[in-house]
Amino acid sequence: MKAVVLSSGGIDSTTCLAMAVEQSGAESVAALSVVYGQRHARELESAKAVARWYGVRHRVLDLSAVFKDCACPLLAQSGGAVPHGSYAQQQRQASGVVATYVPFRNGLMLSAAASFAMGVFPGEDVGVWIGAHADDAAGNAYPDCSEDFLNEMGMALALGTDEKAILVAPLSSMNKSQVVKAGLDLGAPYHLTWSCYEGGKKPCGQCGTCIDRAEAFRANGVPDPALEEGGRP
Amino acid sequence: MKAVVLSSGGIDSTTCLAMAVEQSGAESVAALSVVYGQRHARELESAKAVARWYGVRHRVLDLSAVFKDCACPLLAQSGGAVPHGSYAQQQRQASGVVATYVPFRNGLMLSAAASFAMGVFPGEDVGVWIGAHADDAAGNAYPDCSEDFLNEMGMALALGTDEKAILVAPLSSMNKSQVVKAGLDLGAPYHLTWSCYEGGKKPCGQCGTCIDRAEAFRANGVPDPALEEGGRP
Numbered sequence: 001m002k003a004v005v006l007s008s009g010g011i012d013s014t015t016c017l018a019m020a021v022e023q024s025g026a027e028s029v030a031a032l033s034v035v036y037g038q039r040h041a042r043e044l045e046s047a048k049a050v051a052r053w054y055g056v057r058h059r060v061l062d063l064s065a066v067f068k069d070c071a072c073p074l075l076a077q078s079g080g081a082v083p084h085g086s087y088a089q090q091q092r093q094a095s096g097v098v099a100t101y102v103p104f105r106n107g108l109m110l111s112a113a114a115s116f117a118m119g120v121f122p123g124e125d126v127g128v129w130i131g132a133h134a135d136d137a138a139g140n141a142y143p144d145c146s147e148d149f150l151n152e153m154g155m156a157l158a159l160g161t162d163e164k165a166i167l168v169a170p171l172s173s174m175n176k177s178q179v180v181k182a183g184l185d186l187g188a189p190y191h192l193t194w195s196c197y198e199g200g201k202k203p204c205g206q207c208g209t210c211i212d213r214a215e216a217f218r219a220n221g222v223p224d225p226a227l228e229e230g231g232r233p
Numbered sequence: 234m235k236a237v238v239l240s241s242g243g244i245d246s247t248t249c250l251a252m253a254v255e256q257s258g259a260e261s262v263a264a265l266s267v268v269y270g271q272r273h274a275r276e277l278e279s280a281k282a283v284a285r286w287y288g289v290r291h292r293v294l295d296l297s298a299v300f301k302d303c304a305c306p307l308l309a310q311s312g313g314a315v316p317h318g319s320y321a322q323q324q325r326q327a328s329g330v331v332a333t334y335v336p337f338r339n340g341l342m343l344s345a346a347a348s349f350a351m352g353v354f355p356g357e358d359v360g361v362w363i364g365a366h367a368d369d370a371a372g373n374a375y376p377d378c379s380e381d382f383l384n385e386m387g388m389a390l391a392l393g394t395d396e397k398a399i400l401v402a403p404l405s406s407m408n409k410s411q412v413v414k415a416g417l418d419l420g421a422p423y424h425l426t427w428s429c430y431e432g433g434k435k436p437c438g439q440c441g442t443c444i445d446r447a448e449a450f451r452a453n454g455v456p457d458p459a460l461e462e463g464g465r466p
Contacts, residue, residue, distance in 0.1 A: 065294050066345045069352035095395050103351035104344060107393045111337060111344040112299045118336035119303035144393035152392055156385040160340045160377035162328050 003168070004117040005129040006109050007031040007058070009046030010195045011213060012131030012171060015183035019170055020129050021054050022186055029056045030120055034109045036102060037064035037075040039082070040199020049192040059120075061112055067102065074100050074197060082197040084206045096140030100197070100208065106132060106144035107153060114157050114165040126165055128157060133171040133179050135212065147172050176212050177219035184220060191225035203227070236401070237350040238362040239342050240264040240291070242279030243428045244446060245364030245404060248416035252403055253362050254287050255419055262289045263353055267342045269335060270297035270308040272315070273432020282425040292353075294345055300335065307333050307430060315430040317439045329373030333430070333441065339365060339377035340386060347390050347398040359398055361390060366404040366412050368445065380405050409445050410452035417453060424458035436460070 003020040007013045020029050031054075033047040044060060051058035071078050082100070110130060117126040136145035143149060147169075154167030171179050183190060195213045196203035203210050203226070217224040236253040240246045253262050264287075266280040277293060284291035304311050315333070343363060350359040369378035376382060380402075387400030404412050416423060428446045429436035436443045436459070450457040 061298050063296065063299075063345075066296075066348045067352055069349070071352070071355060093395075097395050102348075104347040104390070104393050104398065107389060108341075108344040108348050111341040112296075114337040115299045115335075115341050116302070119300055122304060140395065143395045146392065149389060149392040152385055152389040156340060156382060156389050157337070159379065159382040159385055160337050162326075162330050162373065162376045165337065 001028075001166070002117070002121040002124050002126040003029045003129055004113050004120070004126055005029060005031050006113055006131070007033050007047045007050065008131075009033070009043040009048075009050060010131075010193055010209070011176070011183065011190060011216070012133055012179055013047075014050050014188050014190065014193050015179050015186075016129045016131040016170065017050060017054060017056070018183055018186040018188040020127070020168075021056065024127075026055045029054070030117075031056050031058045032113050032116055033058070033060045034112065035060060035062040035064050036105055036108075037067045037070070037077060039074065039076045039197070042196075042199040043194045046192055046194035050189055053189045053192060057120075059116065061116070063108060063112060066108060070103060072100065072102050074102055082207050084208075097143060098141045098208075101142050101144075104144055106130065106142075106149075110153055110157065110167065114161055117165055118161060124164070127168040128165050129168045129170070131171050131179075132169055133174050133176060135176045137172075176216040180216040180220050184222065191228070193226055234261075234399075235350070235354040235357050235359040236262045236362055237346050237353070237359055238262060238264050239346055239364070240266050240280045240283065241364075242266070242276040242281075242283060243364075243426055243442070244409070244416065244423060244449070245366055245412055246280075247283050247421050247423065247426050248412050248419075249362045249364040249403065250283060250287060250289070251416055251419040251421040253360070253401075254289065257360075259288045262287070263350075264289050264291045265346050265349055266291070266293045267345065268293060268295040268297050269338055269341075270300045270303075270310060272307065272309045272430070275429075275432040276427045279425055279427035283422055286422045286425060290353075292349065294349070296341060296345060299341060303336060305333065305335050307335055315440050317441075330376060331374045331441075334375050334377075337377055339363065339375075339382075343386055343390065343400065347394055350398055351394060357397070360401040361398050362401045362403070364404050364412075365402055366407050366409060368409045370405075409449040413449040413453050417455065424461070426459055
């Protein structure tokens, strides 16, 4: 089966790409990165480098206009600071949603990936891969990462595409450490990835995604290759 | 409740807008039009005119990059001719899908509308309205218009937005004649609308949407106000 893999240039989507290439072969895989108004283009450079590493075609889609009115601190226009501390420490809405939730971003990216998939692989069955994992969904932090959401979205994709687009979320029941283990087993090029919400030369080490990434490598007993000198693209 | 109404400038979405304004008042409603690569901008002019008529804010989102590889004849880049004849007469794939199906367009537009809604009405419950109706779904012509699809997509929207975005599809069990009746009852400004797949000065009268529109007005025993001299914007 063909595969379109949503690729942010981070750990989770790079693990997905490693799995899709392992399963279908590079010529049957396309990576898709979405510009949603993020504060920096650093992660897109990583997404490009990872796609090059695997020799898969890569498309960047700019959907930032959708979020033009959105005040989320992850977005460049917000002007606000990115919250520091792990997800567990972040201030949440009463419902549990964290400040870095970008409204329905995964729904939008999955929909765009399904439409894109049917254009780039016409008439074929295509897996639409997303790297959402259990830590992101925990406590309703990111409602559009939950298994319930992914199940419903998967049914919507299948029904709305005459069953051509099949949602694939292989990490949805894993925590971040298990994701890193799966990627290490496949030789995923983590040295090329970028996770930090900030766009500096080096990861800030203080935002939620930096902290969670560091913990995941620590749990696997290996250093984060992106932190080693000359590790990043 | 607030409302974001997907508005193409045609009959169905204009009827939805009439209903949303009736229900929530113009100040609580925003209209959203999506550029997906359609062959002409004529329908967007109508969408603008309809939004002005109701005094609701209006946003145009360009998502055409998503469909850049798509060969659908509705899209400007295809270079192909728009099929003539009613939907019932159109050539279909074995599964029933018609040539003018644009892959997962409604899924993409609903997702974009949900993300947009939460930016423009932050913290509020927002209805995300779409004018899909039963004729479009008949025989699987447009799989992303079926009630099954809309139900699943509605659940995905609710789950992925912490229940802030609620899909509203008031026409999903109506045929086109019933849609026109509902709009006529509300005084919808059909004289401002555009349905034809072609972008000429006057509707072609031969494409599926022209034929179905004409039949719907005939069934209601009234002339199509957009065909009268000086009727259109």
